[in-house]
Amino acid sequence: MKLSAYCECYSDNSYFLFNEKNQITFFEVHSITKVGYFLKNFPVIGKPIVEIISQPYEKRFLNLVEDCFKGKSFNIEKRIKIKGGNDILVQIVLTPVFLESGVKHVSCTIVGSDRKSNQMKLMDEYSRLASHDLRAPITNILSLTSLISFNDLQVFDTGKIEGLLKDINVQAEKLDDIIKMLNRLVNQGQGNVDFTAEQIKKDAKHIVLVDDDSLTNKLHHMIITKHNKNRKVVPFDSPSLALEYLKRHQPDLVLLDLNMPELDGWKFLDLLEENRITVDVVIISSTIDAADSRRAGAYPLVKDFLMKPLTYEKIKHLIDEQSN
Incomplete structure (x- = not known):
């Protein structure tokens, strides 16, 4: 992702630079209407900070600037009440700046309230999905699995068991859809990246599974050996x-x-390279982060990137002799 894509959302911010005498040496005010509640006068180069900062914030602000000159940084969010209007959420970022000449400065960035408003809406939507939509299928799955025991299964006919598994599968698919939606909310504008898989020509007869979840390993073992019993x-x-x-x-x-x-x-891939171990690797991960797919593509050993759950259809081109 280009750096500009990260920076565009900050293009409506205002910036200030102060020297050790607390004088303004540089500023850029994007919109005075957005910072007017924080400033009592329009900034002027050479003017002391105390002459532009609104009185309610003056003392606290000067104390923070003083600490910044000692090397500290601050990222402050404050909700400001506006008479006759909606509250404004303000973000102020203070950072020490040390120039090559040895002169110390402090930079102050005031994040536009529109951006903060959008972030608040995003977090509200994220919270709603996580607390309501995500919880609903989870509780359904827990309820379904708590209704039966091993003894119950012994007296169930095949049709009832298949019906139960189908209900669980439907709820699991709902969970998967919601998690993908949450990921899209967090990664707005980044889009999905498809991993460019390389063709693995040889039929894989000796396969190693590496996953810290023993149940996942058992499931993957079953999927592979069910259709290819001669595989190791x-x-x-x-x-x-x-x-x-x-x-x-x-x-x-x-x-x-x-x-x-x-x-x-x-780290496992790095160690394979360090030990000069040459083997075809296929990533099998639950992640839906596009950045992971891009990162995997940088490793020559990685030939494909597949998302869990693993199915026979996803890997048959790797293990079927007929497909080669």
């Missing part, structure tokens, strides 16, 4: 042990998770 599938819920195995053996394929507490997928 070696699961590891410890990436460190998987790395040691790869130093001694030469599998055809590694299915790798990214988010692991002991050793994450990125």
Whole structure:
């Protein structure tokens, strides 16, 4: 993503630069209507800060600037009540600036209230989705699974079990859709990035699974061996042990998770390169962050990027002889 894409949302901000005498050495006011509640006079180069800051904020502001000259930084949000109007959420960022000449300055950025308003709306929408829409299918799944025990399943006929699994699957798909929506809210404007997968020509007969979740490894093992019983599938819920195995053996394929507490997928890939271990790697991750897909594409070992849940359809081009 281009840097400008991050900066465009800040284009309506106002900026000030102060020297150690608390005099204005530079300023740019984008809109006086947006900072008028904070300033009592329009800024002028060379004027002391005390002559432009509104009296209610003067003492606190000067104390913060003094601390900034000592090397501290501040990011302050304050809700200001406006008579006869809606409250305004103000964000003020104070940062020390040390020039090559050795002269110290403090920069002050006043974030436009429109931006803060948009952020508040975004957080409200995020909160609503997380607290209501996300919780609903979760509670349904918990209720469905709490209704039955192993003994109940023994007297259920196949139709009832299939119906129960279908209901659970519907709720899980709702969860997945909501999580994707939350991700789009947080990453507005970034868009999705498709990983450009490389063709893996050889039929993978020796496959290593690396995922800290043992249940995930069992499910992936079942998916692969159900359709390809002659495959050798070696699961590891410890990436460190998987790395040691790869130093001694030469599998055809590694299915790798990214988010692991002991050793994450990125570090695992780095260690493969450091140890000059050459093996085709396919990322199998629950992440829907486009940045992860872009990052994975930078590793020559990574041939594909697949999102969980893993299905036979997603990996049959890797393990089916007929497809080669």
